[in-house]
Amino acid sequence: MLWVDKYRPKTLDQAMVHQDIALNLKKLVAEQDCPHLLFYGPSGSGKKTLIMALLRQIFGPSAEKVKVENRNWKIDAGNRTIDLELTTLSSTNHVELSPSDVGFQDRYIVQEIIKEMAKNRPIDTKGKKGYKVLVLNEVDKLSREAQHSLRRTMEKYSASCRLILCCNSSSKVTEAIRSRCLNIRINAPSEEQIIKVLEFIGKKEGLQLPSGFAARIAEKSNRSLRRAILSFETCRVQQYPFTSKQAIPPMDWEEYISEIATDIMKEQSPKRLFQVRGKVYELLVNCIPPEIVLKRLLHELLKKLDAELKHEVCHWAAYYEHRMRLGQKAIFHIEAFVAKFMSIYKAFLIATFG
Amino acid sequence: MAPVLQSSQPWVEKYRPKQVKDVAHQDEVVRVLTNTLETANCPHMLFYGPPGTGKTTTALAIAHQLFGPELYKSRVLELNASDDRGINVVRTKIKDFAAVAVGSGQRQGGYPCPPFKIIILDEADSMTEDAQNALRRTMETYSKVTRFFFICNYISRIIEPLASRCAKFRFKPLSEEIMSSRILHICDQEGLNLDSEALSTLSSISQGDLRRAITYLQGAARLFGSSICSKDLISVSGVIPQEVVDALYAACKSGNFDLANKEVNTVIAEGYPVSQMLSQLFDVVVEADDIPDEQKARICKCLAEADKRLVDGADEYLQLLDVASNSMRALCNMPQEFSFES
Ligand SMILES: Nc1ncnc2c1ncn2[C@@H]1O[C@H](COP(=O)(O)OP(=O)(O)OP(=O)(O)O)[C@@H](O)[C@H]1O
Ligand SMILES: Nc1ncnc2c1ncn2[C@@H]1O[C@H](COP(=O)(O)OP(=O)(O)OP(=O)(O)O)[C@@H](O)[C@H]1O
Ligand SMILES: [Mg+2]
Ligand SMILES: [Mg+2]
Numbered sequence: 286m287l288w289v290d291k292y293r294p295k296t297l298d299q300a301m302v303h304q305d306i307a308l309n310l311k312k313l314v315a316e317q318d319c320p321h322l323l324f325y326g327p328s329g330s331g332k333k334t335l336i337m338a339l340l341r342q343i344f345g346p347s348a349e350k351v352k353v354e355n356r357n358w359k360i361d362a363g364n365r366t367i368d369l370e371l372t373t374l375s376s377t378n379h380v381e382l383s384p385s386d387v388g389f390q391d392r393y394i395v396q397e398i399i400k401e402m403a404k405n406r407p408i409d410t411k412g413k414k415g416y417k418v419l420v421l422n423e424v425d426k427l428s429r430e431a432q433h434s435l436r437r438t439m440e441k442y443s444a445s446c447r448l449i450l451c452c453n454s455s456s457k458v459t460e461a462i463r464s465r466c467l468n469i470r471i472n473a474p475s476e477e478q479i480i481k482v483l484e485f486i487g488k489k490e491g492l493q494l495p496s497g498f499a500a501r502i503a504e505k506s507n508r509s510l511r512r513a514i515l516s517f518e519t520c521r522v523q524q525y526p527f528t529s530k531q532a533i534p535p536m537d538w539e540e541y542i543s544e545i546a547t548d549i550m551k552e553q554s555p556k557r558l559f560q561v562r563g564k565v566y567e568l569l570v571n572c573i574p575p576e577i578v579l580k581r582l583l584h585e586l587l588k589k590l591d592a593e594l595k596h597e598v599c600h601w602a603a604y605y606e607h608r609m610r611l612g613q614k615a616i617f618h619i620e621a622f623v624a625k626f627m628s629i630y631k632a633f634l635i636a637t638f639g
Numbered sequence: 640m641a642p643v644l645q646s647s648q649p650w651v652e653k654y655r656p657k658q659v660k661d662v663a664h665q666d667e668v669v670r671v672l673t674n675t676l677e678t679a680n681c682p683h684m685l686f687y688g689p690p691g692t693g694k695t696t697t698a699l700a701i702a703h704q705l706f707g708p709e710l711y712k713s714r715v716l717e718l719n720a721s722d723d724r725g726i727n728v729v730r731t732k733i734k735d736f737a738a739v740a741v742g743s744g745q746r747q748g749g750y751p752c753p754p755f756k757i758i759i760l761d762e763a764d765s766m767t768e769d770a771q772n773a774l775r776r777t778m779e780t781y782s783k784v785t786r787f788f789f790i791c792n793y794i795s796r797i798i799e800p801l802a803s804r805c806a807k808f809r810f811k812p813l814s815e816e817i818m819s820s821r822i823l824h825i826c827d828q829e830g831l832n833l834d835s836e837a838l839s840t841l842s843s844i845s846q847g848d849l850r851r852a853i854t855y856l857q858g859a860a861r862l863f864g865s866s867i868c869s870k871d872l873i874s875v876s877g878v879i880p881q882e883v884v885d886a887l888y889a890a891c892k893s894g895n896f897d898l899a900n901k902e903v904n905t906v907i908a909e910g911y912p913v914s915q916m917l918s919q920l921f922d923v924v925v926e927a928d929d930i931p932d933e934q935k936a937r938i939c940k941c942l943a944e945a946d947k948r949l950v951d952g953a954d955e956y957l958q959l960l961d962v963a964s965n966s967m968r969a970l971c972n973m974p975q976e977f978s979f980e981s
Binding site: 309315320325361415434436437440454463466473579594597599633 | 876907949956
């Protein structure tokens with residue numbers, strides 16, 4: 286088992302970061318009448334961990350006995366039937382899924398599953414919760430329609446089914462949904478907190494950490510706890526005992542993007558653009574999300590540019606990323622950004638050096 | 640379905656008014672509907688207005704008061720965006736429902752029970768135009784035996800021919816006084832202690848949306864116990880602390896791009912919603928008395944652009960960085976035009 290999973294706290298009491306939130310969550314579910322919840326915050330900050338611990342708090346150890354299923358839905362849409370397939374994770378008391386995986390037909394899934402859960406409502410006996418929980422991941426990727434169709438359903442079935450929604454950016458969740466939930470912000474842990482977790486894992490694994498080693502990993506993690514733990518484990522595999530000078534290996538794809546940035550700073554020509562296109566393709570084929578590619582590229586370029594160019598380049602990055610959302614083929618827009626950059630940079634070089 | 644225990648419902652549901660007369664702040668519609676209860680007749684209705692102002696509540700209340708629990712199922716059909724499986728389904732459902740005849744209008748068990756059925760179309764603004772057009776015919780066909788209640792947030796998304804067939808009622812955002820009195824009522828019932836500062840904070844952060852106010856109140860009550868202060872409410876509401884907004888604004892004023900970039904990164908890492916940040920930045924900029932109107936206008940323009948892009952699903956970091964960069968150029972009188980664009 287990877288360390289990220291092995292050292293994921295199972296209960297709210299074991300949380301090593303976000304302890305205050307964990308404590309609050311405990312109070313929140315002490316009564317029967319807990320509202321719907323919306324967890325939001327950056328990637329790798331610990332949302333999922335808290336949600337799983339919360340389920341355990343509500344339903345006890347049975348919440349951990351989950352089965353993974355590939356479920357099929359046949360939905361009657363008047364003159365035709367829609368077939369949908371989606372992976373769900375469920376225990377006796379909860380179901381978890383990422384409805385946005387089925388694309389624009391996500392709303393059917395959302396509706397179907399909520400009604401289904403409401404039908405087999407658990408009886409409200411002593412010591413048991415009178416409701417089930419539906420965990421929806423990546424709600425920021427839900428279509429508008431799916432979000433709209435959640436509105437009334439959330440109210441109608443609120444006695445028998447509580448929703449726990451999870452997402453990275455709550456700006457993409459409609460006002461109507463946010464107003465129906467208690468919003469819980471999970472911020473990225475600070476570097477000190479990350480160091481604490483790394484040292485804890487080191488101790489459990491019986492490792493000797495040179496001073497400042499955990500701090501260097503934390504610094505490179507961009508405040509993502511998941512990322513820090515992953516690179517800690519990678520270091521362990523690459524070289525142990527650790528040395529104080531040991532390099533913290535960057536992610537492959539990040540290095541690759543850094544190369545792209547160097548490439549386009551060196552030469553601005555159609556030929557170079559062609560080469561870069563190949564590299565961008567390579568990244569996309571390896572499932573690096575296009576907006577991450579664009580953001581990372583901007584990050585690398587900003588490190589190298591004069592102040593007066595920074596404004597211009599960040600403007601175009603924002604412009605093309607937006608266009609990418611509206612369009613269909615991400616590669617076009619990334620390439621357009623690269624071409625734009627080349628043209629700006631070339632003009633700058635000519636103006637400065639003649 | 641098993642009977643629902645009161646205690647297991649969130650407060651928003653627990654304190655949903657059951658009678659039309661208890662709906663606060665929407666006097667016009669309450670007056671008309673109270674009249675309906677006496678005459679046992681009403682026109683088609685269209686309720687519109689922002690979230691959490693009582694639209695669904697009012698429609699459900701009048702339906703219950705007209706027919707009582709016995710007849711409710713056979714006389715009232717509630718459809719919402721979730722049931723909308725294309726117009727064919729909606730039409731069939733309505734047809735099947737409307738086709739079963741109702742008896743003559745006789746009071747039963749103390750309820751007026753008028754001789755028509757009610758069809759509530761909640762969230763009607765998410766219906767396509769085609770679907771709405773198709774509904775026109777349906778409405779006419781069954782006009783003798785049905786009354787339609789359309790509910791929506793945006794009246795502009797309802798096609799004119801439908802809207803013009805209805806009596807229209809706008810639901811206003813709740814005023815701070817009304818909001819306060821509803822909140823105090825709940826505090827009373829739940830045994831909570833709310834000081835006056837907390838009360839006015841709650842009214843102002845929920846911006847006329849009573850649902851939101853109640854959810855915050857319950858959240859704060861569960862997290863911080865029965866004595867609630869203003870700070871507790873802010874922390875459950877998702878409002879960004881003023882220091883954070885000020886720090887970003889100050890970074891923009893400094894003219895240092897890297898500093899602004901760092902602040903933007905912090906906002907993202909802390910998980911603050913960028914849409915919220917934009918609206919709080921807007922307040923700061925509009926209220927600032929040390930910058931000329933022209934600069935304000937330039938900043939507002941880029942806030943508007945970013946807001947639209949966020950709705951389209953654009954990346955939060957890039958949009959906020961773009962806003963910061965634009966604001967910096969406006970505040971520091973840097974050239975607005977780019978120098979190297981071809
Ligand atoms: N409270 C915590 N205490 C200790 N370790 C934690 C805590 N929360 C998370 N972690 C560690 O961080 C890792 C990442 O957390 P998690 O999977 O919950 O992130 P996430 O917010 O769901 O991220 P994403 O948005 O990318 O899905 C976990 O595998 C776990 O090892
Ligand atoms: N005018 C009001 N008087 C009393 N309570 C209200 C009023 N408006 C809203 N509420 C409270 O807020 C909750 C939500 O109200 P309701 O469902 O009627 O909102 P809505 O106008 O239909 O909003 P949406 O457009 O989001 O569907 C109710 O359960 C009730 O507790
Ligand atoms: Mg996760
Ligand atoms: Mg409603």
